[in-house]
Amino acid sequence: MYRVRLLSLSLALLAAGVLTASLPLRLGPDWLFAALLALLLSQLRVGLPFFGEASLHFLGGLMAAYLFSPAEAGLAAALGYWGRFAGVWRELFNRSQLFLAAALAAAANDLEPSLVGGLAGAVAYLAVNAGSVALVYALLEGRAPGRRFWRSLVPYALTYLFLSPSAYLASLVYRKPLLGGCEGWEVLLLGLPVLYAYSSWRAWRGMQEAVDRALEAVVRGLEAKDPYTAYHSERVAAIAEALARELGLPPDEVALVRRAGILHDIGKLGVQDAILQKPGELTEEERLRAKGHVQAGHRILHPLFRFLPLMEEAVLYHHERWDGLGYPRGLKGEEIPLVARILAVADAYEAMTSDRPYCAGMLPEEALEEIRREAGRQFDPEVVAAFEQAFARDEAWKTRSRFVLSTQEVV
Structure with a gap:
């Protein structure tokens, strides 16, 4: 800043x-x-x-x-x-x-x-x-x-x-x-043709928003097939939004980060359900296919990136690591776009505190300590500091059960 x-x-x-x-x-x-x-x-x-x-x-x-x-x-x-x-x-x-x-x-x-x-x-x-x-x-x-x-x-x-x-x-x-x-x-x-141009601008923006909402519906449909991953993207989006606010991003940028959280995993449409819903640890081959969801997401959204701000960075780079050992490109430090650095922390916390068929989720405090340990290695230290501040606010996303209840829906 x-x-x-x-x-x-x-x-x-x-x-x-x-x-x-x-x-x-x-x-x-x-x-x-x-x-x-x-x-x-x-x-x-x-x-x-x-x-x-x-x-x-x-x-x-x-x-x-x-x-x-x-x-x-x-x-x-x-x-x-x-x-x-x-x-x-x-x-x-x-x-x-x-x-x-x-x-x-x-x-x-x-x-x-x-x-x-x-x-x-x-x-x-x-x-x-x-x-x-x-x-x-x-x-x-x-x-x-x-x-x-x-x-x-x-x-x-x-x-x-x-x-x-x-x-x-x-x-x-x-x-x-x-x-x-x-x-x-x-x-x-002379303002009459200007007003016409203004209405055209609004129509263009409306088309962008319609595309955005349609893709959000696709993501929700994907996650609804598996009770263990339902609400994953919505919770990631809520965490990412909180981090963006703590980092001092302007309101319009905070809103874009939230949308990126909703859509970041859309590439899982290109991964077999048998891999995504496997009740156990993945084999090395399955793990490689699962990692391919970032490229799959890029292919799915590529024609629409002009309508979807931040999506290319969010989809491609949210599994990059601060130390350069992530994927798909091994970006390091500030080479990684800020939206991806935010999503990396939000995605990891959501995954660690959610139950899976083969293991129970961590307690929030345990996940917080794990994220602290990875500051400077897996995660951007500045984003981790923002996460600690957001965590102290005790918002609904802190636990999955509270978040689901806050949406007034039942998984």
Whole structure:
């Protein structure tokens, strides 16, 4: 987390430097209109796979960039955003990167005050805004941001770029109203195609969620065949959610980790029931086939990864070990995605405290001690520390029987 805070502080200092160097600012009624418009557009938001949420705020930020100086545009974008408060550091990051995105867009537009400059400004805004958010999530997970950036951005980038000229047109209309004397009213009329784009974004996200829910139903159906593994994924998801909260992940990322917990074992659809439900220890050959569920899960979900954030990492790597002795790729330390490191602890605890046909489950305190012993070997020490804190809260997932009762269902 310190790296994310360092990034937030760096962006804030850079934004403050730009603002200070540009004083005094001219913040008249026109600036106030642009800031309020950005504030209104920030309420039209939709969930994104990796970035949490996207809104149409960028159109207000771009219009400000086409109308004002870099510092004035940046201030309009930073103050013209209204979202739920998620902590001082996240707020500092959000405001700072919005300021810098709009300021850079304004600077690009000033270099070539035409449609070409406007498009260059739009690209600059997108690069700063989406790139900085992707970098934060990459720092949280210890992985390079490039792949995550493109996979989450591509479905929305075209919509973004096609809508950007509407912000440029709005700035022209605001400067010189077509009907004379209308100014802001004509700008608001240009919002009709924007609302259509917003409805398209929501439909796209709805399709992603529908795929997600359908796969959750498949997993529940798989586990229902065996009373010993029923509720396994749901309990893993509850534990993983608790760990993500203890690690300080933002709420949208916590929700993604929970979904990853539900779906992480979907590859068991590709493993024979005779192996999964064998009332005894597995042979070496059977153990190898059982391990193949990670590759099977990857094959099953591969066409859907664009709709399922974090699933590829969760499915493939939740059996990797901190010391590099896990499978399937022998990743080590922070090479393992954070979601997989969280699931490794959650999955192990759930398995150790659940009964099997050939042995009784451990007591919660015994499983806790085993996880402590494996910190730095099998498990990420930071995730183990988070597990100890979550364990002390005595939530329902601590024992399988309490968890099943808490769902108000009967196995």
